[in-house]
Amino acid sequence: MSSHIDREAILYAFAVEPAHDRETLDRYLSKYPDLKEDLIDLSAELRLNETIEKQPPTALPDPGAKTAWEEFVACGPGNATSAESVDLFARYQGMAFAALAKALNVPRSILTALRDGLVLPSSIPSGFVRRFSEAASVSLDSARANLSRQCEVPTALSFKSDTKPAHQGQTTFRDLVQRTPMTDEQRSLLLHECDEDECP
Amino acid sequence: MTPNTASPGGSPIVSLRLRKEDGTAYFRQPEITAALLTLSALPDNDLVERARINDSEHSDYVPSECVLYFVRHPPSNNTSTHCELFEILRQRVLAAVPVATRKLTGSGKPAESAVDLDIREAVLHKFQVLLCKDRKAYEDRLDFYECRFNAALASLRATARRDVRREAARFEPLELEAEPAEPSPEVEKALLKLRAPAPPEGCDFLYRSKLLRAISLLPVKEQRVIELILQGYQIDSQDDGEPTIAKMLDCVEKTVRNRRDSAYLKLHDALKDEQENA
Structure with a gap:
């Protein structure tokens, strides 16, 4: 094969x-x-x-061009600091997001929780951060920075809620893995990474 | 990086590093190398102005292979030039992944195909990953794009199409294989014309495009049968050593014929408007 x-x-x-x-x-x-x-x-x-x-040439809208250029520049030599500031999840939308989850061998809901800052950064095992950096082709620092997000309440919720919206707080990576439906193989790999790092 | 040729302005053209399986090197097409020699001698503004020309028939058109070269090896230290060339390159990628417009069921309003948009997004993303990897350390897969840009991009497109189809198939109801139907002689005639490498006389470009586009929209199993017919393979053969469509697709002759006939019917419907207008 x-x-x-x-x-x-x-x-x-x-x-x-x-x-x-x-x-x-x-x-x-x-x-x-x-x-x-x-x-x-x-x-x-x-x-x-x-x-x-042979198609008639026309300029096409490219809303992602600016972010892509910033990301490209950040990958250059001597740009480690700016690389951390690039929002990696902005480039992983739709199919790309699904492909990233597949490359990491995790359910998409795990990635969604990480993207939305619902996981305590200190509880994310370094093995997972390393796999994330490899799958997203970024440095370890950039991967760590992108996984260490603050939980934000979407602005739209403020207009729909009767009470002041607030997030439910961050959970540990281990707890997230234990509560998310996934295959035994996936769960065992992620928990093994937590154990190796003695994550809470 | 090993420079192989010097431009009139003195700046060297960097060789490709990629090697074939037999160890021989990949080379740019001669016309690309010639264009690079000329373009390297241009001032930044002139280079960007020429790269902005979208019409591939224009005498000053800069091939995408050259735009990629200048993104990988910036012509100067001017970041603004580099950024403009980067954006032009993205435009070339976007143009190579067309998105069809279809009428929405019910309202009849035109809307872009969600599947095509997913394919475009996936291709753009994978290309961006290659560019970023190349920026960090030489990514020799980009050399394929400097050899033949649109052909290499077709490979990304095919992979993205496969992934999007797999994802979409998860939500589709299971169906039986199509019932056998009478093949349409008009479609057979049109496909025969497609086997010619260039549009033959009397075969209108728009008609060819419409037929090719209709083939790309067929279910993948039917599309494979049509592609192998276009490549000149027989459905079945008495000669055991002869590669046939049935053997290549691991199915019986009857299944191949059913898929072919079902595809012909769909192509016939897709081309009906065109034939009525002709």
């Missing part, structure tokens, strides 16, 4: 071949039979380029 990284490299290599005719497809299919569906799908996707390359 091709590993995830191999798979990506093989598909890139197929994509940048000068021709995507039957001969090229046959060559890749016989060499990488376990990737046949991916290769056939990519072959179809490459056919779509014909329409994309």
Whole structure:
């Protein structure tokens, strides 16, 4: 079986071949039979380029451009401090958020709680912070800074509530893991990380 | 980084580091290297002005491979130029992941396809991750994009499409395979034209685009059958050594024919308006 990284490299290599005719497809299919569906799908996707390359050019709205540039600059040498100030969760929306949860092997609700600052920063095990930094391709400091958030009450709630809204306080990472529905394997991994760090 | 060529202005063009499986190096296309040599000698303002041209037919158009090069290797210390080139590069990525507009059921108002928006977001995100990794330490996967930008981006698009489809499939009711139906001769004729590498005479570009787009909207199993037909594979063969669609998709000949016929019907419906207008 091709590993995830191999798979990506093989598909890139197929994509940048000068021709995507039957001969090229046959060559890749016989060499990488376990990737046949991916290769056939990519072959179809490459056919779509014909329409994309000739589309009438128009400027498209890109509301994330500023954040993306800040994040890009923060990844440069000597920018460790500014890297911490970048809101990582801003770039993980929709499918990207789901993909991050999958990469971390946790239910999305765990990530949501971390994003919303519902977890005590001191209770987050360093093993999890390290995995988060690897999955999000950021430094450990940046990962730690993004996971150490303050709990905020959404402004919209103030307009809907009869009493003054207040958050329920922060919980420990261990408690969150114990109360969240997930597979035994996921729970055991997260609790093992808590035990290793002797987290509360 | 190893410079391989010097521009008229003296600044070196940095070579790609990526190697193929056999150890040989990947190279930029000759026209990209030539464009880089010319563009490297331009003042920042002129470079940005030219990079802003979106029309790929324009004589001053800067290929996306070159825009990426200048984001990875900024032409000067001017942060504003670097930022502008970065934003232009994002525009090129956005343009390569089109979002279809469909009529909403009920109101009939046009709305952007949620699936396409998810795919665009995922592609943009993955590309951003590659750029950030490259900024920290050389990310050789970006070399694929300097070889053939839109082709490499198609790989990201295909992966994003697969992930979005998987996610969407979780909420779809289980259905039986489509009932066999009579293949449409018009669709077969249109697909034959698609097998030609360039639009043949009489095959209108918009019609081709519409057909390709309709194929991309087919259920994935049907789309694979159509792609393999377009590549010239037979559905089945008496020759055991011959690769056939049935063998490649691990199903029986009848299933392949059912999928093909079901796809033809959908394509026929998608093209009906076009044919009526013609």
